[in-house]
Amino acid sequence: xxxxxxxxxxxxxxxxxxxxxxxxxxxxxxxxxxxxxxxxxxxxxxxxxxxxxxxxxxxxxxxxxxxxxxxxxxxxxxxxxxxxxxxxxxxxxxxxxxxxxxxxxxxxxxxxxxxxxxxxxxxxxxxxxxxxxxxxxxxxxxxxxxxxxxxxxxxxxxxxxxxxxxxxxxxxxxxxxxxxxxxxxxxxxxxxxxxxxxxxxxxxxxxxxxxxxxxxxxxxxxxxxxxxxxxxxxxxxxxxxxxxxxxxxxxxxxxxxxxxxxxxxxxxxxxxxxxxxxxxxxxxxxxxxxxxxxxxxxxxxxxxxxxxxxxxxxxxxxxxxxxxxxxxxxxxxxxxxxxxxxxxxxxxxxxxxxxxxxxxxxxxxxxxxxxxxxxxxxxxxxxxxxxxxxxxxxxxxxxxxxxxxxxxxxxxxxxxxxxxxxxxxxxxxxxxxxxxxxxxxxxxxxxxxxxxxxxxxxxxxxxxxxxxxxxxxxxxxxxxxxxxxxxxxxxxxxxxxxxxxxxxxxxxxxxxxxxxxxxxxxx
Amino acid sequence: xxxxxxxxxxxxxxxxxxxxxxxxxxxxxxxxxxxxxxxxxxxxxxxxxxxxxxxxxxxxxxxxxxxxxxxxxxxxxxxxxxxxxxxxxxxxxxxxxxxxxxxxxxxxxxxxxxxxxxxxxxxxxxxxxxxxxxxxxxxxxxxxxxxxxxxxxxxxxxxxxxxxxxxxxxxxxxxxxxxxxxxxxxxxxxxxxxxxxxxxxxxxxxxxxxxxxxxxxxxxxxxxxxxxxxxxxxxxxxxxxxxxxxxxxxxxxxxxxxxxxxxxxxxxxxxxxxxxxxxxxxxxxxxxxxxxxxxxxxxxxxxxxxxxxxxxxxxxxxxxxxxxxxxxxxxxxxxxxxxxxxxxxxxxxxxxxxxxxxxxxxx
Numbered sequence: 001x002x003x004x005x006x007x008x009x010x011x012x013x014x015x016x017x018x019x020x021x022x023x024x025x026x027x028x029x030x031x032x033x034x035x036x037x038x039x040x041x042x043x044x045x046x047x048x049x050x051x052x053x054x055x056x057x058x059x060x061x062x063x064x065x066x067x068x069x070x071x072x073x074x075x076x077x078x079x080x081x082x083x084x085x086x087x088x089x090x091x092x093x094x095x096x097x098x099x100x101x102x103x104x105x106x107x108x109x110x111x112x113x114x115x116x117x118x119x120x121x122x123x124x125x126x127x128x129x130x131x132x133x134x135x136x137x138x139x140x141x142x143x144x145x146x147x148x149x150x151x152x153x154x155x156x157x158x159x160x161x162x163x164x165x166x167x168x169x170x171x172x173x174x175x176x177x178x179x180x181x182x183x184x185x186x187x188x189x190x191x192x193x194x195x196x197x198x199x200x201x202x203x204x205x206x207x208x209x210x211x212x213x214x215x216x217x218x219x220x221x222x223x224x225x226x227x228x229x230x231x232x233x234x235x236x237x238x239x240x241x242x243x244x245x246x247x248x249x250x251x252x253x254x255x256x257x258x259x260x261x262x263x264x265x266x267x268x269x270x271x272x273x274x275x276x277x278x279x280x281x282x283x284x285x286x287x288x289x290x291x292x293x294x295x296x297x298x299x300x301x302x303x304x305x306x307x308x309x310x311x312x313x314x315x316x317x318x319x320x321x322x323x324x325x326x327x328x329x330x331x332x333x334x335x336x337x338x339x340x341x342x343x344x345x346x347x348x349x350x351x352x353x354x355x356x357x358x359x360x361x362x363x364x365x366x367x368x369x370x371x372x373x374x375x376x377x378x379x380x381x382x383x384x385x386x387x388x389x390x391x392x393x394x395x396x397x398x399x400x401x402x403x404x405x406x407x408x409x410x411x412x413x414x415x416x417x418x419x420x421x422x423x424x425x426x427x428x429x430x431x432x433x434x435x436x437x438x439x440x441x442x443x444x445x446x447x448x449x450x451x452x453x454x455x456x457x458x459x460x461x462x463x464x465x466x467x468x469x470x471x472x473x474x475x476x477x478x479x480x481x482x483x484x485x486x487x488x489x490x491x492x493x494x495x496x497x498x499x500x501x502x503x504x505x506x507x508x509x510x511x512x513x514x515x516x517x518x519x520x521x522x523x
Numbered sequence: 524x525x526x527x528x529x530x531x532x533x534x535x536x537x538x539x540x541x542x543x544x545x546x547x548x549x550x551x552x553x554x555x556x557x558x559x560x561x562x563x564x565x566x567x568x569x570x571x572x573x574x575x576x577x578x579x580x581x582x583x584x585x586x587x588x589x590x591x592x593x594x595x596x597x598x599x600x601x602x603x604x605x606x607x608x609x610x611x612x613x614x615x616x617x618x619x620x621x622x623x624x625x626x627x628x629x630x631x632x633x634x635x636x637x638x639x640x641x642x643x644x645x646x647x648x649x650x651x652x653x654x655x656x657x658x659x660x661x662x663x664x665x666x667x668x669x670x671x672x673x674x675x676x677x678x679x680x681x682x683x684x685x686x687x688x689x690x691x692x693x694x695x696x697x698x699x700x701x702x703x704x705x706x707x708x709x710x711x712x713x714x715x716x717x718x719x720x721x722x723x724x725x726x727x728x729x730x731x732x733x734x735x736x737x738x739x740x741x742x743x744x745x746x747x748x749x750x751x752x753x754x755x756x757x758x759x760x761x762x763x764x765x766x767x768x769x770x771x772x773x774x775x776x777x778x779x780x781x782x783x784x785x786x787x788x789x790x791x792x793x794x795x796x797x798x799x800x801x802x803x804x805x806x807x808x809x810x811x812x813x814x815x816x817x818x819x820x821x822x823x824x825x826x827x828x829x830x831x832x833x834x835x836x837x838x839x840x841x842x843x844x845x846x847x848x849x850x851x852x853x854x855x856x857x858x859x860x861x862x863x864x865x866x867x868x869x870x871x872x873x874x875x876x877x878x879x880x881x882x883x884x885x886x
Contacts, residue, residue: 337763357755
């Protein structure tokens with residue numbers, strides 16, 4: 001049943017790439033456990049799995065970035081040892097990473113030239129770059145510096161750079177994570193075209209609808225092992241999710257009859273210059289968030305979400321106190337500690353290094369945000385019992401799994417650490433909770449727990465602001481959704497009006513014409 | 524087959540405790556080789572360094588006397604290093620403290636000034652050390668100047684100030700032109716613990732400093748602030764802690780402790796101000812701080828150990844004609860091994876055998 005050739009299409013041929021028993025061991029941890037995968041020409045092959053399932057490890061081994069501990073890789077039927085990415089590239093394997101490796105201060109053409117192995121002259125590279133980008137409908141201006149480009153354009157550089165090697169096999173790691181729905185559609189057209197040219201594509205994703213739409217084959221990994229290879233078009237999103245998670249995914253549900261109360265977080269015409277080079281300037285941001293309400297902020301990464309979080313949390317202060325009002329008090333000039341004392345709580349995007357000190361114990365990380373307002377400190381002395389109690393309560397309420405009572409933050413899995421961080425703040429009974437990417441890189445079980453906790457907090461009367469790039473997540477929990485683009489925040493749309501199309505347009509920087517908005521509501 | 528460093532899931536507390544011992548072991552092995560190259564009997568040399576000083580009471584007392592400034596300075600430095608502030612200039616703060624405290628001693632010389640003299644000397648020395656340490660701290664916070672360079676360079680400034688004073692305005696008129704002040708009056712001298720011995724009140728002060736640091740770091744929110752600012756700066760800012768404040772505070776405290784150690788050394792074992800009052804205490808204390816794992820109790824033990832190498836070095840020079848500089852070589856090698864062994868806390872060694880044989884199955 002696990003034989004990938006059961007569909008009969010490829011019998012008698014050799015696959016372009018085949019791994020047999022591919023295993024990668026890190027210490028006691030098996031990141032990849034005897035994985036067999038076949039990639040055929042003219043195929044878009046999805047690699048599905050939750051975070052930590054071993055997808056990245058597998059593609060890194062195929063791209064020569066890491067050496068497998070055991071197992072073999074066959075390229076066109078012959079065993080190969082890929083000692084490094086340049087060898088993989090020379091054989092015709094290309095890769096587009098999720099995190100771009102581009103120099104901000106260099107131009108598009110310079111970045112591409114740096115990434116190529118050959119001895120081509122810079123002029124030839126520029127010319128070929130323009131030709132490739134035209135052929136595949138990936139418009140790029142070779143002379144622009146990278147820092148001026150949007151995330152979608154930066155991804156195009158990476159794709160064009162990979163295509164200029166004329167690869168037979170292209171690996172894409174979660175390419176749509178940073179794209180608007182419209183940009184994703186354009187990318188799919190390019191991928192279909194590459195497939196039609198006879199190339200193979202390995203497409204890493206956890207977005208199931210996308211995979212069903214685009215991919216011919218799907219291999220599902222869970223806990224480092226291959227679970228199944230199947231035709232995603234014959235599966236449902238739910239059945240794929242079951243294979244990924246290994247069980248049913250709990251649905252979150254909002255309590256009926258949630259009442260909105262008084263405004264608890266108000267932002268008035270907040271404008272803030274960026275704190276660092278190439279940062280985003282916040283431009284005239286205004287919104288009002290009532291108790292009992294969840295406001296979602298959508299947008300492609302790097303459009304000012306980080307800057308907005310820093311301004312709301314008080315990590316960066318604004319000159320005019322009235323721009324941020326927490327619980328009726330002007331707070332723009334208050335420090336993060338003073339804002340916490342007003343009843344605000346914050347969960348940043350980065351779990352390790354921002355939300356927690358990685359090499360400190362959970363009890364110390366409870367103290368990190370609880371020292372000001374949670375009775376953990378008396379006359380300058382730490383009440384260790386109180387900090388441990390917070391850890392225990394968080395563990396119990398949010399099902400945080402850990403090896404011992406009080407381990408280092410870095411030793412927890414992403415999902416469990418995120419549950420701890422969100423739980424730590426929720427147990428303080430905040431009036432206002434500002435959360436950035438609450439379930440980024442978190443397994444489905446933990447994500448459900450966290451989303452439910454946010455809904456319950458709103459039901460209990462708190463005002464919740466959620467920034468997320470995952471539109472499905474926002475649709476699931478938010479009452480209203482606003483979109484950030486280039487430091488501007490759109491007017492919030494009620495969840496019933498916020499269609500993917502409309503949000504996608506806003507994420508791409510278009511403004512909704514009044515008629516268009518009306519039209520979309522009718523659609 | 525190859526040897527690789529592999530990351531551990533969680534830091535190993537066992538290794539954290541024994542890594543200084545591994546470092547000492549490796550240092551001794553290296554020293555044995557070095558002694559052999561110098562043509563000395565390694566076993567006798569090791570005996571002179573590490574065993575002989577422990578066998579007579581004079582040397583034991585002397586170890587405690589030498590450990591006193593090392594421990595006091597290293598405690599202050601450990602606060603800086605925990606907060607990710609790199610004070611390399613404790614030697615200068617030590618000297619400036621000695622100079623500032625000596626000022627009172629010199630000015631009250633022979634005036635029967637009263638018992639207030641010593642306390643004022645101590646306070647003034649601590650204040651001067653703190654202010655001197657604040658120069659690099661403020662330059663770092665305000666202008667982003669590297670505190671490593673500025674604090675180090677100020678050592679030589681302090682050295683020259685001291686030199687100028689004892690050769691010029693403060694020189695003992697009856698001192699046969701030697702660059703030194705007159706012997707301090709009894710009221711300007713740190714009392715001895717045992718009459719006729721060498722052990723003085725400063726050792727008690729050092730123990731109090733160790734206890735205070737242990738409480739500060741283990742029990743108070745200020746100590747937590749210092750640790751988290753160094754360990755995870757962005758998380759510290761998120762927690763509402765200001766890293767600049769920590770830089771200023773830890774530099775000031777560490778300068779004060781170094782200054783205090785300076786005046787205690789001058790008003791105690793030395794008895795007058797002169798050039799060369801420190802055999803590099805301020806630099807050796809950096810080794811003490813790291814060998815003690817930036818932990819107050821560890822620093823106490825490490826301070827005694829490094830003091831042993833000073834005494835042992837003198838012993839080896841007398842009995843075996845081993846150059847005194849070998850002690851400095853020893854300390855340098857020790858720091859090198861301590862820092863290298865630290866990587867074992869987060870990583871472990873592993874032998875990797877490339878394993879390519881796999882059952883050839885077909886699809």
